[in-house]
Amino acid sequence: MIPEACIPITGNADQSEKHDTKRNSILHASRGRKPKMETIKDKVAIIGMGCCKFGENWDKGADDMIIDAAYEAYEDAGIDRKDIQAAWVGTTMSGHGGVTLAAPLKLDRIPITHVENFCATGMETLRSASFAVACGAYDIVLCVGFEKLKDTGLAGLPAGYMHPVLGINVTAPGRWAMGATRYFHVYGLSPNEGRETLAKISVKNHYNGARHPKAHLRREVTIEQVLNAPLIAWPLGLFDCCGNTDGAAAAIITRAELAKNFRDDYVLIKGIGLAIGPGLGKEDADYDYVHLPETEFAAQQAYQQAGIKNPRKELDILELHDCFTISELMTLEAIGICPKGKAKEDIDAGTFTLHGELPVNADGGLKSFGHPVGASGLRECYEIYKQMQGKAELPERQLKKEVRLGLSHNQGGHPGSLLPIITILGRKE
Amino acid sequence: MAGIVSYGAYIPVYRLSRAEIARAWGRRAAPGEKAVANYDEDSATMAVEAVIDCLKGIDKQTVDALYFASTTSPYREKQTASLVALAADLRRQIVTADFTNSLRSGTIALRAAVDAVNSGSAKRVTVTASDCRLGIPQSPYEQDFGDGAAALLLGNEDVICEIESAYSHTDEIIDIWRLETDQFIKAWEDRFVIAEGYVRNMKEAVSNIMKKQGLSAKDITKAVFYAPDERRHAEMARELGFDLKTQVQNPMFDRLGNTGCAFAMMMLIAALESSKPGDRILFANYGDGCDAFVLRVTPEIENMRNRRGVKVHLASKMPLLNYEKYLRFRQIIPVEAQAREAANAFPPVAWREREQLISFHGSKCKRCGKIFHPMQRVCIKCGAKDEWEGVPLSHRKGILYTYCIDYLALSGDPPTVVSKVHLDGEIGVYCLMTDRDIDKVRIGMPVEMTFRKMHDSGGMHTYYWKCRPIREA
Numbered sequence: 001m002i003p004e005a006c007i008p009i010t011g012n013a014d015q016s017e018k019h020d021t022k023r024n025s026i027l028h029a030s031r032g033r034k035p036k037m038e039t040i041k042d043k044v045a046i047i048g049m050g051c052c053k054f055g056e057n058w059d060k061g062a063d064d065m066i067i068d069a070a071y072e073a074y075e076d077a078g079i080d081r082k083d084i085q086a087a088w089v090g091t092t093m094s095g096h097g098g099v100t101l102a103a104p105l106k107l108d109r110i111p112i113t114h115v116e117n118f119c120a121t122g123m124e125t126l127r128s129a130s131f132a133v134a135c136g137a138y139d140i141v142l143c144v145g146f147e148k149l150k151d152t153g154l155a156g157l158p159a160g161y162m163h164p165v166l167g168i169n170v171t172a173p174g175r176w177a178m179g180a181t182r183y184f185h186v187y188g189l190s191p192n193e194g195r196e197t198l199a200k201i202s203v204k205n206h207y208n209g210a211r212h213p214k215a216h217l218r219r220e221v222t223i224e225q226v227l228n229a230p231l232i233a234w235p236l237g238l239f240d241c242c243g244n245t246d247g248a249a250a251a252i253i254t255r256a257e258l259a260k261n262f263r264d265d266y267v268l269i270k271g272i273g274l275a276i277g278p279g280l281g282k283e284d285a286d287y288d289y290v291h292l293p294e295t296e297f298a299a300q301q302a303y304q305q306a307g308i309k310n311p312r313k314e315l316d317i318l319e320l321h322d323c324f325t326i327s328e329l330m331t332l333e334a335i336g337i338c339p340k341g342k343a344k345e346d347i348d349a350g351t352f353t354l355h356g357e358l359p360v361n362a363d364g365g366l367k368s369f370g371h372p373v374g375a376s377g378l379r380e381c382y383e384i385y386k387q388m389q390g391k392a393e394l395p396e397r398q399l400k401k402e403v404r405l406g407l408s409h410n411q412g413g414h415p416g417s418l419l420p421i422i423t424i425l426g427r428k429e
Numbered sequence: 430m431a432g433i434v435s436y437g438a439y440i441p442v443y444r445l446s447r448a449e450i451a452r453a454w455g456r457r458a459a460p461g462e463k464a465v466a467n468y469d470e471d472s473a474t475m476a477v478e479a480v481i482d483c484l485k486g487i488d489k490q491t492v493d494a495l496y497f498a499s500t501t502s503p504y505r506e507k508q509t510a511s512l513v514a515l516a517a518d519l520r521r522q523i524v525t526a527d528f529t530n531s532l533r534s535g536t537i538a539l540r541a542a543v544d545a546v547n548s549g550s551a552k553r554v555t556v557t558a559s560d561c562r563l564g565i566p567q568s569p570y571e572q573d574f575g576d577g578a579a580a581l582l583l584g585n586e587d588v589i590c591e592i593e594s595a596y597s598h599t600d601e602i603i604d605i606w607r608l609e610t611d612q613f614i615k616a617w618e619d620r621f622v623i624a625e626g627y628v629r630n631m632k633e634a635v636s637n638i639m640k641k642q643g644l645s646a647k648d649i650t651k652a653v654f655y656a657p658d659e660r661r662h663a664e665m666a667r668e669l670g671f672d673l674k675t676q677v678q679n680p681m682f683d684r685l686g687n688t689g690c691a692f693a694m695m696m697l698i699a700a701l702e703s704s705k706p707g708d709r710i711l712f713a714n715y716g717d718g719c720d721a722f723v724l725r726v727t728p729e730i731e732n733m734r735n736r737r738g739v740k741v742h743l744a745s746k747m748p749l750l751n752y753e754k755y756l757r758f759r760q761i762i763p764v765e766a767q768a769r770e771a772a773n774a775f776p777p778v779a780w781r782e783r784e785q786l787i788s789f790h791g792s793k794c795k796r797c798g799k800i801f802h803p804m805q806r807v808c809i810k811c812g813a814k815d816e817w818e819g820v821p822l823s824h825r826k827g828i829l830y831t832y833c834i835d836y837l838a839l840s841g842d843p844p845t846v847v848s849k850v851h852l853d854g855e856i857g858v859y860c861l862m863t864d865r866d867i868d869k870v871r872i873g874m875p876v877e878m879t880f881r882k883m884h885d886s887g888g889m890h891t892y893y894w895k896c897r898p899i900r901e902a
Contacts, residue, residue: 155768156837164779165786165883165893166803168772169838169861174847177833185831185872234834234844280809282849283801285857289831289849 039305043134045259045266046425048077048252051382054216054370057246062094062148063104065248069375070105070144073250077262081105084252085138087112088129090121090145091374093158101144116374118412119323120274121145123377123421126251127272133253145379146248147372156244157373173241173324175414177233180326182289184235187341195235197344198325199226202239202367205322208354209364211397216243216370240325245370249378259428265389270405270424271308273301281416290341294418295334295411302407303336306424311336317387317399317406318358319380321420322365331409332360335422355400362387362399377410377421384408384425403427431546432588433724434553435733436698437483439475439578440685440742441466442864442900443749443758447572453752454567459659461683463575465749466561468758468841469863469881472499473509474892475578476559477880480517481823482737483555483580489517492582493551494524496542498534498558500690502527503882503890505609512892513557515787516880518821524551532605532655532716534558534690535579540720542583543592553584560689563759565613573658574614575686577742579694589729590701590710592722596638599718602626612761627657627715628665634719635669635711642723646670650708653678653700655693655715684743690716697724699739706730737900744902747866758842769839774887789878789894790819791856800856822878823894827852829874834867850876850896864897875899 050072052065060068074081089101089112098112117124122145129141152158156171184194203223209215221239229238259266275297281287299311308314318337322328332343337358346352352360363369363383366376384406392398405426412419444462451458466475476497484492495517497510510525524545528538535558542554559578564570604626605616616622631654639645646652652671656662659682666673678700680692688695693714700710710724737745749755756762784790785804792804795818797811802822807814827850838845846862862870863881876896883891 153768154770159770162770162773164773164775164886164891165782166859168883169835169840169845169847171769171835171837174833174835174838174845177835178831178847178849181833181872182831231834231836231844233837233847236833278809280801280805282859283803283805283857284809285830285851285855287857 040130040134040272041270041305041307042256042268044130044253044269045256046251046253046269046381046385047259047262047266048073048079049250049378049382049385050076051214051249051379052247053214054245054247054372054379056150056216058150060246062146062248065148065246066101066104066144066146069146069248069250070142073142073252077252079140079252079262081107083140084110084142085140086110086129086132087142087144088115088125089113090115090125091147092116092118092121094146094148094374117421118419119321119371119373120377120410120412120419120421121374122249122379123408123410123423126253126378126381126423127274127421129253130269130272133255136255139254139258141253143251143253143378144248145375145377147374148246149244149372150246171233172414173233173236176324176326177236179289179330179415180235183326183330186288186290189344191235195227195237196223197347198236198240198329199223200347201322201325201328202226204353205361205365205367206239208362209368211394212363212369213393215364215368216245217364217368236324236326242323242366243368243370245372247370247372247375247379249375249382251378251381266428267385267388268426268428270426271302271305273298273305273422274420275301276419277417279413279417287416289415290330292330292334292415292418292420295331295409295420295422298420298422299335302422302424306426308405308424311407312358315358315405315407316401316403317362317384318352318360319363319383319406319408320360320365321376321409321411322361322367323371325367327411328360328365330415335407335409354397359399362397377408380408380410381423381425388425388427430591431543431583431585432592432727433581433590433701434584434587435483435487435582435589436701436738437479437481437485437580437736438695438698438739438742439478439482440464440739441470441475441576442745442747443467444746445749445752445755449752450572456567459569459572463572463686464577464688465755465758466576467864469883469895470561470576471503471882471890472501472559472561472578473503473512474880474882475561475576476509476513476557476580477516479559479578479580480513480555480557483582484517485736487582489519492519492523492553492555494526494542494545494554495519496526496528496538496554496556498528498538498556498690499560500530500532500534501561502529512787515783516892518788518823532690533714533718533720534716535694536714536720539581539583539694540595540597543595546583546585553582556581556583558691558694560691562689563613563761566756566761570614570616573682573687575688577685577688577691577695579691579698581694587729589727589733591725591727593725594638594642594723596634596641596721597718598630598634598637600630601717623657623661627661628668630719631665631713631715632668634721635713638721638723639711644723646676648709649676649711651678651700651704652676652711653693653696654711654713656680657687658682681739681743695739701726701730701733702738702740704730741902742900745900747864754842767837767839767843769837771839772884772886772891774884774889774891776889779891784819786893789821789823791822792817793820802856802858822852822856822858823880825852825856826875826877826899827856827858827896828854829862829870829872829876829896831872832862832870834870846870848876848896858896861895862897863895869898
């Protein structure tokens with residue numbers, strides 16, 4: 001006998017007629033409403049993290065990078081591989097199945113889940129694992145995100161499965177450039193003004209990345225260099241685009257009440273938002289190409305869980321998914337840090353520089369630290385985690401201010417079809 | 430008696446000056462320029478344009494057959510007429526046929542169409558001729574040949590031009606040919622080709638049809654006849670006794686070039702564009718024999734003035750600035766491509782989605798009325814499931830909502846202008862822009878849709894629609 005509550009709500013109406021009363025009351029209660037969910041706030045703690053050297057790692061395979069990241073996390077958490085009860089692994093194109101993690105790390109007979117959510121895959125490992133830990137299924141869980149891009153010889157990301165007609169001539173920079181063109185038009189920026197605004201984001205992120213020993217592109221650039229770089233997808237040039245990078249990052253998480261057994265300066269998950277839409281901005285004439293509605297919604301979810309009312313005032317550090325400079329700019333507006341169309345003012349004022357009012361991508365972001373697709377979400381968390389612990393590698397990188405609350409934004413897709421995950425991390429009170 | 434009910438033509442936007450070709454080879458240039466198909470065009474796409482132009486304002490349901498003529502069909506085995514019919518949105522229960530291999534294919538198809546209408550087996554037949562021939566680099570043919578397409582609708586009601594008489598003869602001669610594996614035209618010694626091929630046959634056909642109809646040169650308002658080049662055209666006019674200045678349709682060698690099996694029909698359309706009711710036209714075409722027709726223009730011609738035809742397409746042009754780009758367009762030289770994965774070619778997808786990909790229909794929600802492309806089973810706006818009908822979109826004009834100029838995307842002519850277009854102000858279409866000058870691409874610019882080849886991956890051709898700046902004179 002199947003409990004009535006387990007009858008799938010999408011089941012055949014005729015067959016489930018006898019359960020109608022109960023089923024309808026369940027449906028009635030949930031239809032059109034937000035899920036009635038307890039907040040994830042303060043239920044899960046990060047107790048260890050690792051990140052391998054990002055870059056064109058010609059001498060390292062995916063397994064090498066996974067080992068580097070995972071063992072750094074073990075050591076950081078003070079645990080052994082045998083302590084791990086379950087694992088989540090994220091990669092978009094460098095491996096399949098849980099064994100892709102178990103083989104290099106010799107994990108033995110534990111549940112391992114391979115997740116993929118486009119370029120938000122790294123953060124998806126943390127998101128999925130967090131709910132498993134929060135519900136009490138496991139105490140110690142390993143998350144690893146990785147990607148080995150540089151073995152393909154391709155420029156940009158491999159396209160994977162493509163529709164033979166609708167899917168071709170599609171590049172990630174092209175998709176974001178269409179947002180930039182429209183953004184400039186709507187907010188009255190001339191192409192030069194617009195490109196210069198974006199160039200400042202690139203200059204900032206390169207400045208930050210140049211100071212991180214694990215970053216891919218460790219070199220400062222000038223506005224002139226950015227503006228004069230070869231075009232990739234106008235209005236975006238080479239320095240508006242993130243690096244094509246190899247890398248891996250890892251996190252060890254546990255239930256919050258167990259965290260103190262491992263360390264004092266653990267970092268708590270305060271909120272996680274993920275909002276995916278039908279992704280039909282390309283087809284829908286109503287989509288305006290300047291708003292990122294999925295990101296707006298994901299941020300609201302995360303803020304609500306974390307109890308954040310004024311993100312600009314309350315957040316101390318932001319790690320934004322700057323696959324392209326225009327993405328960082330539009331995201332600043334979508335998550336409520338800048339008013340719509342006004343990000344330029346803060347960018348010009350230096351608000352988001354390393355020691356500015358609200359540092360964004362203090363480690364260099366995807367732009368300079370690099371973007372091994374499946375690893376980036378965890379790499380962002382790695383930076384916030386280290387800054388909160390006061391353990392940025394070099395003193396000049398350590399933020400001067402108290403870092404209590406940070407936002408990490410990892411996304412897949414492009415304007416019109418976004419897949420954003422926003423995670424709020426905080427120090428214990 | 431069957432006659433011409435409508436006409437349409439297509440000339441690609443690019444023109445290559447013959448001086449630029451001559452520059453590459455240190456040769457003497459023939460005068461003027463030639464029309465060059467863009468990298469994403471071929472005989473099939475040009476035929477679609479001509480057929481759509483021809484059928485403007487005409488109920489497509491009334492067309493009973495489509496004949497496609499070309500010496501450069503995209504496939505050696507596989508019909509092109511079926512593709513043209515689908516892209517032009519003709520109905521399924523029609524006769525389609527390809528007429529190929531002869532420079533005379535266009536008029537052979539025309540003759541077959543006339544016979545079909547006269548026999549009563551079809552009420553209306555569309556004939557299209559389209560060619561994109563290659564002369565071997567450095568040869569005079571390379572300078573002479575241009576690309577283009579023509580279309581005629583034949584029927585026996587509302588005719589703009591009656592066909593008073595038709596004449597054909599066949600002739601076996603190896604003058605110009607290509608073997609299965611040849612990319613370029615081959616030809617025997619010019620003096621033989623002209624004297625025993627073109628001149629002998631053309632004179633024989635014209636004199637026979639004139640004799641049959643009891644006509645002499647002075648009875649002809651306009652003589653329209655094929656010739657391989659400008660000099661031979663003028664010589665033939667003299668031989669046939671026509672006054673070159675007043676009685677002969679200009680062959681447009683200096684603006685169009687010899688468009689192969691479409692050439693004579695394009696000249697005929699140019700003649701019809703400036704004809705008056707009552708004009709008598711002699712129309713003759715050469716290739717493995719000759720076809721000749723005597724035509725009489727009717728008052729209905731006045732209803733045909735909204736075609737782009739030859740005139741508008743000739744006036745709407747863009748220079749192809751260098752010969753090297755021409756070599757690239759025609760894939761005559763290998764070029765380093767962007768380091769990107771080649772596109773997929775999946776015939777089942779192209780077949781399954783033919784209504785939206787080839788006929789370019791969108792889905793119109795029967796509940797809320799919104800139109801989407803690609804077609805949506807579940808409405809984006811109101812969520813209605815499977816309550817939609819296909820509606821044609823290819824004729825709708827739009828504006829460019831946003832775009833990028835992508836240098837990374839794999840293309841036969843980078844950069845790629847990726848476009849979000851709003852058709853009729855409310856139907857969103859995400860597509861590529863072709864025939865564009867990248868310095869002139871702007872948000873808000875008016876665009877229209879055009880049928881193009883997307884790629885040649887997998888040893889087959891994949892077609893779809895792109896947007897382009899509106900072609901106007």
